[in-house]
Amino acid sequence: MPLTSSLPDGAVPRYLLVATHAEGEAGVFDVHALRGEDPRSVQPSQKESLREGREPAEEVPVGVVLILDESLRPLAGPLTFSYEDIGDLVTWAEARALRWVWESTRYWYALFLTDGMTVERCWDLGLCRNILRNSPATAGGDYAAGRGAATGGDLDAAAPAGPEPAAQGSLFAAPAPRGAAVEDVGRDFSAQRAAIPGTTAGRKLELLLAAESVGALIAAEIRATGMPWSTRAHQALLEEQLGPRPADGHRPAKLERVAEELRAALQAPKLNPDSPQELLRALHRVGVDAASTSQWELSDHEHPALEVLERYKKLSRLFTANGWAWLEAWVRDGKFWPDYSVGGVVTGRWSARGGGALQIPATVRSAVRAEPGHRLVVADAAQLEPRILAAMSRDEALAIASTGKDLYQAVANRGFGGDRASAKIVMLGAMYGQTTGDAGRLMPQLTKTYPQAVGLIEHAAREGEAGRRVSTFLGRGSPGPDDAFVAARRAANSLDATPADQSRADSIARSRGRFTRNFVVQGTAAEWALCWLGQLRLGIRRRLPDLSSRIVFFLHDEVMLHVPEGQVDEVVKIVHEAAARATELVFRSDLVETPVTVAVVETYDQAK
Structure with a gap:
């Protein structure tokens, strides 16, 4: 591996790997060398400007970078960098549209954000590893079997935790954690790339990995920005x-x-x-x-x-x-500091690390208040899951129902005599496995009216009942059957099985079927929401590059932004365009509409 701080002539860097250390010798990051310039004849670097007029101090390395081309061949590095190098490192890499590759966005991006630096794209090895090991698209391959994964400490656990993000520079006061070496990061990245099949399923999976990684960037930015909150x-x-x-x-x-x-x-x-x-x-x-x-x-x-x-x-x-x-505990300096865990739920939905970031009750929403000169832009994807079901199943009749603002009323008009309440009950019952009572009575009519949509979720239920795995539209795999399922099935199949054993096995199988039928829809809705968030963030970065409009809250199918008054109209446009683009990215089709409702308010309670 070359140990150099400059790029070869004509080399085109594509990826920038970040790790806590290198296996062997490492050089020192020098932005002038990477640019191929004489430091005496150009403007000072950000690091040099920071140090101007100060006594020279010993630099403490906080990480190592390795620069790769499209074929994953090393071009420069490994190079150590200090906290004072972060500004130059990020500026150089972002100007070349490089993708950052690291074990933990939660750890590394928090360091960058404390220095006020943001990045556009990354590949989170930890999050991608969880998806690749469980996706049906990679089943049977080496990576799914656990071979080729990076080893090292848990950098997620080493990231700051608690009700407030770390202050600038404080992350380096404690001894640096030791994760995987940068060479191991490179090997794991190569193995993950190789695990993605060159098929339609592989294309979908690659989109999911990118969306999950950008979701990690957004979660870290929300954590660093905070939600405006009036004590x-x-x-x-x-x-x-x-x-x-x-x-x-x-x-x-x-x-x-x-x-x-x-x-x-x-x-x-x-x-x-x-x-x-x-x-x-x-x-x-x-x-x-x-x-x-x-x-x-x-x-x-x-x-x-x-x-x-x-x-x-x-x-x-x-x-x-x-x-x-x-x-x-959770509100400081006029901000609530949400701490999200991306993909913390098996369906891909986010969870929260304390503080109730996913449960802001109506009773306290009036405390969520825009700062002077700003507004809250609150966007909600209306009736998302049945629209997602229409897109997944390619059910044209349900897709037609999705073209209006009220999908449930459209369903009611087509097959339930205009009774919206009945249409909603049976649609939710089909997706969540509530097939008794009113939902069960209405199910035959729903099946007759929307056979492809109902067929998709019924198939997922039967697969789950049989102990098999299912997957979302983009390829996130469901967990396998748990110990209770396996034990009940074993008891029911034994030679001395009793009717009670069979009844218990059937009950547990039906419960798993209810889970898998919902998994495919809820998980795909979570994928769409990630793509929506990613496109929303990208639109703001491209069209409002001062980044004063910020995402400050996310809950399943709802997003809140804190926006300067002069940017509100543009942000509302970006919100709608991002939703349409997310549908196109995920489903490669405009058959289904996924409208979002947007409220521009001063306090969160005004949006509901």
């Missing part, structure tokens, strides 16, 4: 609904008053309403024979205490989930 407004709504902040271990005054109401209504003066066991016993004593205290379970019962209980639960949720303790 004053939040405290005011807490006092309005709960009363003054109580001492530790005590309920707020208004919550305690509702607790007293509940005790009186249930004739239980010593009741602890936060204890499900005590609450259930008290309900039984007054004739409410419920199996649990869930809202769904209690909806079948009538008693004056139930209305009081619902009020108590609502206030208690506010106090425990978004009360004063949450506000102190």
